[in-house]
Structure formats: structure tokens, C-alpha cells
Amino acid sequence: MASIAAAELCILSSRRARLSPPSLLSTHSSRNLISSSSSSSPIQVNLVSKRNERSPVVAMAGVQHLRGSPMRTEGLRFAVVVAKFNEVVTKLLLEGALETFRRHLIKDEDVVVVEVPGSFEIPVVATLLAKSGKYHAVLCIGAVVRGDTTHYDAVANSAASGVLSAGLNSGVPCIFGVLTCDDMDQALNRAGGKSGNKGAEAALSAIEMASLLEHHLKK
Numbered sequence: 001m002a003s004i005a006a007a008e009l010c011i012l013s014s015r016r017a018r019l020s021p022p023s024l025l026s027t028h029s030s031r032n033l034i035s036s037s038s039s040s041s042p043i044q045v046n047l048v049s050k051r052n053e054r055s056p057v058v059a060m061a062g063v064q065h066l067r068g069s070p071m072r073t074e075g076l077r078f079a080v081v082v083a084k085f086n087e088v089v090t091k092l093l094l095e096g097a098l099e100t101f102r103r104h105l106i107k108d109e110d111v112v113v114v115e116v117p118g119s120f121e122i123p124v125v126a127t128l129l130a131k132s133g134k135y136h137a138v139l140c141i142g143a144v145v146r147g148d149t150t151h152y153d154a155v156a157n158s159a160a161s162g163v164l165s166a167g168l169n170s171g172v173p174c175i176f177g178v179l180t181c182d183d184m185d186q187a188l189n190r191a192g193g194k195s196g197n198k199g200a201e202a203a204l205s206a207i208e209m210a211s212l213l214e215h216h217l218k219k
Helices: 002-019 024-052 056-062 087-103 119-131 151-170 184-189 198-217
Strands: 078-083 111-116 137-145 174-181 191-193
Touching (some): 078 198, 087 137, 111 119, 119 137, 119 151, 137 151, 137 198, 184 191
Parallel strands (some): 078 111
16 A cells, blocks of 8 residues: 555656746746847947947048138239130130139239130140249130031140140149130020120139149149
């Protein structure tokens, strides 16, 4: 009888063990797992925060930007070389340029206008003026209108390359304000018509380039 009672007691204990809640040890391990999982979130946030500290915006903060200011014109002197050929157009371009100089508080006595026969003759005079050391920029104004021959291409290309060479050889900005148009209507539209005044735009470029070199790039 004692052996039978012992066997029944053993079976009962086994059943209770299977029905009992998880052990304290397993519960503690589960809590540790949850705690470890939740504590990983701040670590991820910190990593993201540290990555943001190396963003390109912060790195670009020390970059220096230089540009000419049309408001800093005191003491600047300009020469304007204007072609007489197609004068009905070049006269309007010149008026637009001079008005732009005045609007930016450049005195009339600080602007010299030199007339040449045509756009082909502009580069040689622009070179002499730029190398004289008297002017901070040279503005070149002309109008070349396409005709029935290839003369247009020769004049337009020579004027463009010549003005570029004048600036490169002298170190003084020489601004290309020569119109190269297919017909007279295009030229007039760009000399105060519906397309604006390219002489005024070229004068503004001259002011900005003169200011850039004088205030930022002068040795």
C-alpha cells in the first residue's frame, strides 16, 4: 500500500508541475529581453543625431562666396567702345548703357565713350583702353546684322574673339555687347524693344565685373 501511495503522489506532483506558471527564472529572462530591446531605441537616436552632425550643410558653412556688387561703384571708371555702323541700333544700346551707369551712381566724368567705324574695329581699341590702366572695365557695343553674304560671319566671329582676347591679354574685363542678329527687327527688339536693352545689360555686367576685381580679386 505504501508503494502504491508513493506512486500516486509522484504522478500528482508531475501534473502540478506541468500546470504551474513559468518559473521566476524564465520570467526574469523575459523581462531582461524586453528591457534590452526597449533600451536600444535611444542608441539608435544618438547614432542618427551624430550622423546629422556631419551633414554637408555644416561642412559648407565655411565656404567663401565672392561676387561683384552693383552697389559698390565708388571710384570705378569705365570705357565704352561703340561702333557707328548700324547706328540706329548702336545709339540705343549706348543710351541704355549710359543710363545704367547713372542709375548705379557712376559719374559721367568716370565714363569715356570712344567711337569706331564698325564692330570689326572694336577689339584693337578695346585692347588699348584696357591696357592703359585707366579703366576698371571696357564695354564694347556694336550691331552686326546678317546679309546675303558670309561677311556677317567674319565680322561677328572676329569681334567676339577680339574682345575676348582684349580681356585676357590685359586682365581688365572687356564686356561683349555686340548684337549678332538675323535681321534689323531682331536688333531693334534688343535695343530697347520687347526683348529689353542689351546695352543696359552689358553695362551692368561691366559694373559687376569691375567691382569683383577691384574689391575681391585685386592683387
